[in-house]
Amino acid sequence: MARTAFKQHNLGTVVGFEFMRTIKKRGFVIATLAIPVVFAIIFALVYASNSSTEANADAQKNSALTFTYTDASGLIPAPLAEAAGGSLTTNPGAALEAVKNGSSEAYFAYPANPATEPVKVYGADKGMFENGKYEAVAKHLLVTAAQSRVNAPEVTAALSGEVTFDAETYRDGRVAGGIGSVIPPLVFLVIFYVSMILLSNQMLNSTLEEKENRVTEMILTTLNPTTLVTGKIISLFAVGLLQITVFLAPIAAAYLLFRDSVALPDLDLSSLVFEPVPMITGALLLLGGFTLFTGVLVAIGAIMPTAKEAGTIFGPLMALIFVPFYAVSLIISDPTALIVQVFTYFPLTAPVTALLRNGFGTLGAVESAIVIAEVFIVGILILRLAVHLFRYGSIEYGRKLSIAGTFRRKELTAK
Amino acid sequence: MTLGDAVEPLVHIKDFRMDFGETTVVKDLSFDVRAGETFGFLGSNGSGKTTTLRALLGIYQPTAGTLHIGGKVFEPRDGARLGYLPEERGLYKKEAVLDVMVYFGRLKGLSKHGARAWSQTYLERVGLADKAAVRLDKLSGGQQQKVQLGVTIMNDPDLLILDEPTKGFDPVNRRLLMDIIEEQKLAGATVIMVTHQMEEVERLCDRVILLKDGTARAYGTVAEVQDQFGGTVYRLGYEGILPASDLYDVVRDGDGHAELAPAVGADETAVLRELIGAGVAVRSFATARASLEEIFIQVYGEQHEMAEV
Secondary structure, X not given: OOOXXXXXXXXXXXXXHHHHHXXXXXXXXXXXXXXXXXXXXXXXXXXXXXXXXHHHHHHHHHXXXXXXXXXXXXXXXXXXXXXXXXXXXXXXXXXXXXXXXXOOOEEEEEOOOOOOOOOEEEEOOOXXXXXXXXXXXXXXXXXXXXXXXXOOHHHHHHHHOOOOOOOOEEEOOEEEOOHHHHHHHHHHHHHHHHHHXXXXXXXXXXXHHHHHOOOHHHHHOOOOHHHHHHXXXXXXXXXXXXXXXXXXXXXXXXXXHOOOOOOOOOOOHHHOOXXXXXXXXXXXXXXXXXXXXXXXXXXXXXXXXXXXXXXXHHHHHHHOOOHHHHHHHHHHHOOOOHHHHHHHHOOOOHHHHHHXXXXXXXXXXXXXXXXXXXXXXXXXXXXXXXXXXXXXXOOOOOOOOOHXXXXXXXXXXXX | OOHHHOOOOOEEEEEEEEEEOOEEEEEEEEEXXXXXXXXXXXXXXXXXXXXXXXXXXXXOOOOEXXXXXXXEOXXXXXXXXXXXXXXXXXXXXXXXXXXXXXXXXXXXXXXXXXXXXXXXXXXXXXXXXXXXXXEHHHOOHHHHHHHHHHHHHOOOOOEEEEEOOOOOOOHHHHHHHHHHHHHHHHOOOEEEEEOOOHHHHHHHOOEEEEEEOOEEEEEEEHHHHHHHHHOEEEEEEEEOOOOOEOOEEEXXXXXXXXXXXXXOOOOHHHHHHHHHHOOOEEEEEEEEEOOHHHHHHHHHHHHHHHHHO
């Protein structure tokens, strides 16, 4: 065979191989497609339920309620009550008896002073949900009667609290974004959680696989371990993006095409404020946090002989990304509290805590700079350690690696 | 640049020492492997062969010494010119045979099309053409070995390092493997082979090194090692009972045939006289070199006996 000068193109090869073999796995396909299928089923059920609800509402609207009532307050105008299906009675006992024996649907007894005494509502039992309409009709009749008496809808609305408020706050002389400015930076926190939940297990197993399959020696004599680990991380990121796209596709389709039918809330995107500093800070914290946790998981994979043993460390580690939520109220309301400060600067809780504080506007510029620098520096150091451990540790088939041992060996070489 | 362009021998190991904690596994080991030769790396289990190869390939960090391939310390980017079949076999077991071969071909610098074409031709040759799309863990151990060998040689390596290549092969496939190694050798590859199959060494190897307890016990061409270590033996056909004697050691005995290793200063005449004098009916008598297997047993038998004591 002819001996040719070969050109190596390994990073792309590793990324392609790792990506393709992940997405071709039956388990991955099932797990990834299961979410959109579940969404589609939920949307279909909501759609069917909404159609049924609308039909029921129409039926209720068409079948008017008939009732009798007594009015000691004198607030209820007779024409208004008649229009709603009511007829005035002077005999409360007979009216109640008629409800009891089923010859009347309902009887409302309006007291002399509805502000201090309850309105008595009696009705034929029509099930938990249908029974609610008696009270609704009695209340609606009273409110409408009061409104007609005041003859000023704005007064009635103010009294009943049915008024909308539009608040505006100022920071540094400019209108602050309010909740609209909190949501966009918090999206980075959501992305961080989703990527960790979806990819952490794969990160852990990515280097364990070489060890468990005894393929390390073949790899280490063909490929720089940094290239291998980098390729694996890039492919995992690509896999995560694919999964998120597949998950969001049915929601996006439902939002754009069947928004009303599936009762999705109508997002007012114009109220969102994308302030550059929190957005850039959020993006950097996300990237740094991802680097940090990837490094830690790859390092665990390099140290532990099997996935089962790695799982004993993996669980507590993943719990650390949820720990800041125990102090979420303090994180939002009192960022100077000791526990918040500890969570902000302890590397494994820093990304989540800082992302939360960044979203709620309590992370100062200096703190941001320190935390971003910290997660990137620690993340890169741990990634380098992970590559080192893989380089000198993955050959320790079936044995837990001594980290000190790998460095001791290197020191001896340097002598 | 190919691995063989350097002025010094293709593989150069000098004063290599390897410690694991307090244990010294290899000490002061020095040897060269010349470009184009087939080199036998011999030794009993635990003598330091695999450790030496791993240190040579940068998998282990040596405690001391120089380990060069092509005049420099090996780096993974030189892997395009290397074929390494490790003692610990393994590939991505849950992937299809062809996918794994193409992946390694790509890592070694072949084009995707080139790697696929080479792999299909190889699988055809070793009788696994119908397994190309099958997951590796669905193959038998021997079939997996064949795939791994294919991955090892698919880049036409300048240097082929095979750590116990016949382990797990039946006699038919062992023959196939030996043919493939010979082809690589004829194509110009330098071969380093760790094996316990002495007949393979005698058939294929130009030079050998015998390792015991991490040190070299013999080193040179096969003939030199036979002379250096085993010297000559007397092959004997006889009837009767062989007597014990200071003139020789009985290396092998059975079914009327024996091999005697003469003591220093003992010659054929003295040995024959001793046998006949003891009443042994000698039917045939010839002088020969000790086989590598005899030397191996002689060297490592001492260790075994000491271990038993």
